[in-house]
Amino acid sequence: EAGVTQSPTHLIKTRGQQATLRCSPISGHTSVYWYQQALGLGLQFLLWYDEGEERNRGNFPPRFSGRQFPNYSSELNVNALELEDSALYLCASSFRETQYFGPGTRLLVL
């Protein structure tokens, strides 16, 4: 069974640009979660989507947004990139309680 996949693995952008990160959940999982792991700050919850709807949002500005498609895959969009957005962005999916994580997208903002 394929795990959670994320693309791209690495992304380099400059300040002010937009970044789009993608996530495909495990087959049968309807919930997708996004987390940010910035250096020295630990893992922070960003967004939770379930059945196409945003269910919960972490303490991040509105320029962090996303969506979930009918096939349950998800996109995370970060607008007006700032240097401090450089981080590993992890996606997870779940069917019940356990969240299964993908390998992450490492975003570098220059």
Add this chain to the structure above:
Amino acid sequence: KQEVTQIPAALSVPEGENLVLNCSFTDSAIYNLQWFRQDPGKGLTSLLLIQSSQREQTSGRLNASLDKSSGRSTLYIAASQPGDSATYLCAAQKTVGNEKLTFGTGTRLTIIP
């Protein structure tokens, strides 16, 4: 607001030793607690999930315990191996319907051959 703390931040032990990693949380009203491992530059691998009604869970050489009243969880690793070297994270989920996980800052474990 839930806060999750893991002490120590780093730990080095010789191969073969048993060890305990600690996790504490400030809000005891949790739904479950999960332990993950993270290898450098990689995503997270789920190790164990303990429901709030449970006291412990075991998987192979790993045993996780949960004491909600004291706000603590421990991860016990028996007969440590160099392959156990990784960062170990605990995460608390508050309720069903609020599925975000609140993570600790992790313990970086090094097993010395």
